[in-house]
Amino acid sequence: MADDTPLLEIDDLEKHFEQSTNILDLLLRREPSKIQAVDGVSFTLETNDSIAVIGESGCGKTTLLLTLIGLHDITGGDVVYKGTPMSDFDDADWKEYRSNVQVIFQDPFNSLDPKMTVEESLKEPLKIHDVGNRDERVYQVLEDVELRPPEQYLHRKPMNLSGGEKQRVAIGRALVLEPDIILADEPVSMLDVSTQASVLRMLKDLIDDYDASMIYISHDLSTVSYISETVNVMYLGRIVESAPTEWILDDPKHPYSEALVSAIPIPDPHHDRARTEMSGAPRDPIDLGEGCRFRDRCPKVIPPDGIDVDQEAYREVMAFREALERDDLPLERIRKELDDPGDQEAFAAAIRGEYFSGEMTGENATTVDAALDDVADGDLDAAADRLRDRFESVCENTPLSVEAEADWHVACHQYYDHDRRTKEDHAITTD
Amino acid sequence: MPARDAVSLPNTEAFENIADHHIVRNFVGGLRMMLNDRTTAAYFWILVGITFLGVVGPMLAPYGIEQTQYSETGQILSAAPPSINHPLGTTFAGYDVLSRLLVGARPTVITGLLGGGLILTIGTSIGITAGYVGGRTETILMRFTDFVYGVPLIPFGIVMITFLGVGFLSSILVIGLILWRGGARVIRAQTLQIKQYPFVKVAKATGASRRRIIIKHILPNVAPMAIFFLALGVGYAIMLQASLTFLGVASPFTPSWGVMIRNAFNSGYMSQAWWWSLTPGLLIGITVLSTFMFGRGYEDLITADSESVEADTVAA
Amino acid sequence: MSRPLLEIEDLTIRYETDGGDLTAVSNASFSVDEGEFFGLAGESGSGKSTTAKAIIGGLDDNGWIDGGTIRYRGEEIQDFTDKELNEKLRWKEVSWIPQSSMNSLDPLQRVSEQALEIGRVHTDLSNEAIREKLKEMFDVVGLQQSRIDDYPHQFSGGMQQRAIIALALFLEPSLVIADEPTTALDVIMQDQIFKYLDRMKDDAEISLLLITHDISVIFESCDSVAIMHASQIAERGSTTAVHDNPRHPYAFMFKEAFPDIREPSRDLEVIEGYPPELIGEVSSCSFTDRCPWAVEECHQSAPPLEPVGDDDATHAASCFRSDEAYELYERYGATDPSAEVEAEQGGN
Known part of the structure; x- marks a missing residue:
């Protein structure tokens, strides 16, 4: 193996699930829709690296982890371990991978088998991989995870351990095979805050001591700086920003990272933090299309050139188009609530009332009005076309791979649209 | 790789270890906890007592079971009420009821253990296989279980026994072949749940073979439920066997308690010689009740146990 | 200064357990003023949830108030029966936002039906008035008014939690007790929910008793705080005083x-x-x-x-x-x- 081969390369990794189909779908020969849980994720883990993947629930981070430990089949892209792609793994490769890549899960209460003693849990990986010296190894690893003296813990069952102790055993089990890579899924988020810090610190120290690398998955940006140098921010299956942790905390570039960072509470009554501007929640990762996944909630979505429109009004148009194109408009209900369900004009006005606050003028207003009339007439396609012609954003039609600039990757047109701004405007500054 | 895992030497050694302490320890531990509850302990000791009767009963019997008893005047003691010599009276044919009862304990115990064991083995195997393997295997196994659910018990038993030949063992076999269905469903559901726990995922990610996960993780964790079904199975098997015997489709020559009731009924003296059928009926009732209540105690214990774990989780 | 809305004085709560009587809260005292956001902080096992449950008479069966008083608007309520609590306090005076939204909405009832049921039990309002109030509150928490007739499963996790908040607030209670209302949510959703709670504070002058392990949220959103450790209040005061x-x-x-x-x-x-x-x-x-x-x-x-x-x-x-x-x-x-x-x- 060449020296410059990275430890783990995640290359355009894709994990799609097929939505369960029923008999009707089969009869109608409908294509099952795909859940794009992980969709084109790439990053590289070097030896002694610690990389974090941060995102809200449903962003695909746990799917990513399960795919990396080989519990999900890959549906696209690849994971390359020490130069060998997972798709080419034979049994021996798998065996090696499984002994060198270990995982720590979030929930300390269910990550140890309640029927096994600490000793049995810790010995299991050694037995599976036929490693000798088990007693010494188990003893040593208990010392390392600060469960001292080990004799006191060997014969306990999880029931008789506190949350912090359980998680220490789980960390010990991950380390006992002396792996190259630890995958950690929110290992401290369910612990009390008084123990959180000590477990985090211990985990970080042990990763160094055992000469391992780590991929740390969490929803919590505030503790990530204690464990990882680099952060990948994930949204709906893709990485939207990747940079050194302190940079992202200090000056997030992608509008989503910005929202995420600015929503973190500051433990200081004197600090006056503005509440988030964002509303709603991420949508389902189905039929996401080509463009930016954050466009429907993005406060900075980019209007087409030559159109003069207020940002807020533009976002309303985008939200309406999104619902229209996904056939999600609650038309029946709106019509039912009318005094006279046959009144087309009132119908169009009611739809407008539901989606627009009315801050639009000129050509923009005319287009929206015409589209609303189309919708009232039932011609949804025409309305969609009409709106797309005028309002289509670069954010929705242009695929954007994560572009690189030094150590900072931001998947947002704001930073690469040369008509708008130049890259130089956003030259990376470190303090 | 799993296959290789399974045959390599250290694993056979591990296998012995499991039998040595893993499952046994859990079983003993669970039993000890159960016996802390006085009611459950009482039922447990009743069951132990009945099993003991099954072993030594025939030796304790004061008379032979087909030894006709005579009164001092030399007459056959036909359906004689309880007396000092025959504390439970005699049958129509002049046999001692107590002796028959003691000897009859053995077939009853054998029926319970064998029937319950069959139910447990089939139910657990099908449940765990379906739950853990999933996919088509699961579909086929569970549809088969549904099918078995649709089989009416007694008529099927009669048909099967006429097919297999009337006999003590064949009646137990028939019982086992039907009654596993409830256990299979519940154990499959449990397996599905346990399969989702992180500790199983961790074991998989570490490269544990399917066999290892089933034996070391799934089995010990479904064991409480399996034991519950074993207890129910023992009870049902005894009850069903008594019913089949009573209907005349089990061997009348094995002197089980069910046979006693049947003989009493057939003799036409059932209402006069109440002592003939009352004691075996009572004993069947007590045995079945004890198994059910014992199983219930185990279930209570296990749910209380898992609730406390959940409470822990919530508190954190 | 006017009388505080809620006063807790020397409150002691015990639970009967196999190992003896467990003291969950020991001589706790604090008070919540009208319009005040009060944070009760502590780790698991500190007694913070127990304190909150005691206020609305929601202690587990093996728990009881062993001493001290709970006064609401000057009236002692610690000995209220369920009936009295229902008639005088619950929902229209004091409402409750539980930790886990998944279990607290009835999956078989539309949200509006659940609101009607609460309204009928605790107020004399007409059905139409109840629906109107719920609609208003849906608007405040950022849910579409038209969705009051949805079933809980039609909402995402964050939306369910907001629907619960709407249910807790639509009868315009004076005091809202929230037990870890956002712990299961992501930070952005948490921030959205506090945005609505802030708005309620400004518009409706509600008081909030916020129980959480997360002191950052308290320092940021509350006026006062009490920090509990293993049954005792370690420190309490205005958030600025306790922080500084x-x-x-x-x-x-x-x-x-x-x-x-x-x-x-x-x-x-x-x-x-x-x-x-x-x-x-x-x-x-x-x-x-x-x-x-x-x-x-x-x-x-x-x-x-x-x-x-x-x-x-x-x-x-x-x-x-x-x-x-x-x-x-x-x-x-x-x-x-x-x-x-x-x-x-x-x-x-």
Whole structure:
């Protein structure tokens, strides 16, 4: 193996699930829709690296982890371990991978088998991989995870351990095979805050001591700086920003990272933090299309050139188009609530009332009005076309791979649209 | 790789270890906890007592079971009420009821253990296989279980026994072949749940073979439920066997308690010689009740146990 | 100053367990003013949820109030029966936002039906008026008004939690008790929900009793705070007073255990050990075994909750060394050499 081969390369990794189909779908020969849980994720883990993947629930981070430990089949892209792609793994490769890549899960209460003693849990990986010296190894690893003296813990069952102790055993089990890579899924988020810090610190120290690398998955940006140098921010299956942790905390570039960072509470009554501007929640990762996944909630979505429109009004148009194109408009209900369900004009006005606050003028207003009339007439396609012609954003039609600039990757047109701004405007500054 | 895992030497050694302490320890531990509850302990000791009767009963019997008893005047003691010599009276044919009862304990115990064991083995195997393997295997196994659910018990038993030949063992076999269905469903559901726990995922990610996960993780964790079904199975098997015997489709020559009731009924003296059928009926009732209540105690214990774990989780 | 909305005085709550009577709350005192957001903080096992449950008569079957009073608008309510609580307090005066939204909405009923049921039991409002109120509240929490007739499963997790908040608020209660209302949610959703709670505070003058382990949320969103450790209130006061001038070792160590993204490389405090389980009368400071500054006195009696500082009238701490502990901590950190010397002196 060449020296410059990275430890783990995640290359355009894709994990799609097929939505369960029923008999009707089969009869109608409908294509099952795909859940794009992980969709084109790439990053590289070097030896002694610690990389974090941060995102809200449903962003695909746990799917990513399960795919990396080989519990999900890959549906696209690849994971390359020490130069060998997972798709080419034979049994021996798998065996090696499984002994060198270990995982720590979030929930300390269910990550140890309640029927096994600490000793049995810790010995299991050694037995599976036929490693000798088990007693010494188990003893040593208990010392390392600060469960001292080990004799006191060997014969306990999880029931008789506190949350912090359980998680220490789980960390010990991950380390006992002396792996190259630890995958950690929110290992401290369910612990009390008084123990959180000590477990985090211990985990970080042990990763160094055992000469391992780590991929740390969490929803919590505030503790990530204690464990990882680099952060990948994930949204709906893709990485939207990747940079050194302190940079992202200090000056997030992608509008989503910005929202995420600015929503973190500051433990200081004197600090006056503005509440988030964002509303709603991420949508389902189905039929996401080509463009930016954050466009429907993005406060900075980019209007087409030559159109003069207020940002807020533009976002309303985008939200309406999104619902229209996904056939999600609650038309029946709106019509039912009318005094006279046959009144087309009132119908169009009611739809407008539901989606627009009315801050639009000129050509923009005319287009929206015409589209609303189309919708009232039932011609949804025409309305969609009409709106797309005028309002289509670069954010929705242009695929954007994560572009690189030094150590900072931001998947947002704001930073690469040369008509708008130049890259130089956003030259990376470190303090 | 799993296959290789399974045959390599250290694993056979591990296998012995499991039998040595893993499952046994859990079983003993669970039993000890159960016996802390006085009611459950009482039922447990009743069951132990009945099993003991099954072993030594025939030796304790004061008379032979087909030894006709005579009164001092030399007459056959036909359906004689309880007396000092025959504390439970005699049958129509002049046999001692107590002796028959003691000897009859053995077939009853054998029926319970064998029937319950069959139910447990089939139910657990099908449940765990379906739950853990999933996919088509699961579909086929569970549809088969549904099918078995649709089989009416007694008529099927009669048909099967006429097919297999009337006999003590064949009646137990028939019982086992039907009654596993409830256990299979519940154990499959449990397996599905346990399969989702992180500790199983961790074991998989570490490269544990399917066999290892089933034996070391799934089995010990479904064991409480399996034991519950074993207890129910023992009870049902005894009850069903008594019913089949009573209907005349089990061997009348094995002197089980069910046979006693049947003989009493057939003799036409059932209402006069109440002592003939009352004691075996009572004993069947007590045995079945004890198994059910014992199983219930185990279930209570296990749910209380898992609730406390959940409470822990919530508190954190 | 007008009378506080909720006053809790010397409250003691016990649970009957196999090991004896477990003291969950011991002599806790604090009060919530009208329009005030009050945070009750602590780790698991601190008794914070138990305190909240006691206010609305929701203790588990094996728990009881063993002493002290709970007054709502001056009236003692700790001995209220379920019926009295339902008639006088629940929903229209005091409402409850539970931790887990998934279990607190009836999956088989539309949200509006659940609102009607609450409204019918606790008020004389007409169905139409109840629906109107619910619609208004849906608007406030950022849900479409038209969705009041949806079933719970039609909402995402965050939306369900907002629907619950709408249900808790639509009868315009004066006091809302929220038990970890956002713990299961992501930060953005948490922030959205507090945005709506802030709005309610401005518009409707509600008071909030917020129970959470997350002191950042309290410092940011509440006016006052009480920090509990193993049944005792360690310190309470306005958030600024407790933040700027903490006196109880647990209070400042707990505070320092939280990350602050403004200082991503600051060392987080670790509090060794676990809160003790207290059986029977609590006759010592419950933090003694975890406290680096504990002296003999701390083992012998429970320190009373006494006023400290002159920054704020409600600021109080229950620590024998409240006037020096923070200073020692700032100077020497949590491993304080002088503490041991003084401990010996205290022992002599």
